Amino acid sequence: MDGLNNNYRRVFRIVIVKEIILNQSQLDMLTEHAIKSAQNESCAMLLGIQKEEQWNVKEIFLTQNVDGNPEVEFTISPEELLSGYRHAEEKHLELVGIFHSHPKSIALPSNTDREFMRLNGDIPWIIFSGLTTDFKAFILKEDVEEIKIKIMERHFFQ
Numbered sequence: 001m002d003g004l005n006n007n008y009r010r011v012f013r014i015v016i017v018k019e020i021i022l023n024q025s026q027l028d029m030l031t032e033h034a035i036k037s038a039q040n041e042s043c044a045m046l047l048g049i050q051k052e053e054q055w056n057v058k059e060i061f062l063t064q065n066v067d068g069n070p071e072v073e074f075t076i077s078p079e080e081l082l083s084g085y086r087h088a089e090e091k092h093l094e095l096v097g098i099f100h101s102h103p104k105s106i107a108l109p110s111n112t113d114r115e116f117m118r119l120n121g122d123i124p125w126i127i128f129s130g131l132t133t134d135f136k137a138f139i140l141k142e143d144v145e146e147i148k149i150k151i152m153e154r155h156f157f158q
């Protein structure tokens with residue numbers, strides 16, 4: 001019996017897809033935020049609910065990029081991070097992702113991004129490229145791997 005259960009468990013684990021789930025209006029909001037920031041990288045905290053290897057975004061918490069070198073890097077101020085976390089707590093949500101944009105390059109994590117992914121734990125990073133206007137999501141496991149972005153249908157009560 002145990003052997004059988006273990007086999008099931010193993011099969012089940014393989015079936016779980018790592019994905020971050022957003023709806024179209026959230027993606028539109030991030031696109032607009034990126035476009036408004038023009039030559040500078042934009043950033044946001046993605047708040048939601050994590051289940052297994054799925055990160056379901058419920059709210060976007062837009063933030064300012066306070067980095068001294070904002071065209072190629074981004075930093076969220078400690079104050080804004082704190083209010084983002086507070087807002088999440090009030091809504092019973094958690095941080096399920098970090099968003100930032102690359103105004104003039106493709107949506108791949110830079111070396112700096114990889115370093116910060118190491119420091120910022122087990123959550124996906126979404127990058128928007130102003131060059132190709134597409135979104136990609138990554139998570140750091142043993143190495144940085146790309147995960148799926150699932151776009152939910154628009155629902156009235158979502």
Ligand SMILES: [Zn+2]
Nearest residue numbers: 102109110113
């Ligand atoms: Zn970057």
